[in-house]
């Protein structure tokens with residue numbers, strides 16, 4: 001099962017198993033990690049699951065849909081590595097991916 005590392009808002013790093021087919025958001029919520037609020041439960045409508053994806057990992061996930069891109073555009077601190085973690089579906093290729101969770105999610 002792929003392991004994903006979350007760099008938490010307080011600087012700690014947590015590495016957890018995330019089953020293939022689940023999202024980076026699911027991995028955080030199911031392990032009670034702080035920082036990803038996920039108010040809408042993964043519906044791509046709240047933007048409280050914002051993360052920064054490492055450059056090396058950007059291509060491992062599908063391109064953002066219009067809904068996601070529109071939400072991210074208005075997020076505080078957004079950059080070209082910003083994604084909504086509920087839209088990042090984990091595959092075997094994602095083993096070792098690292099995401100940074102900003103302190104602005106909620």
Ligand code: FES
Pocket residue numbers: 025037038039040041042043044045046047048049084085086087
């Ligand atoms: S959980 Fe609401 S947009 Fe991702």
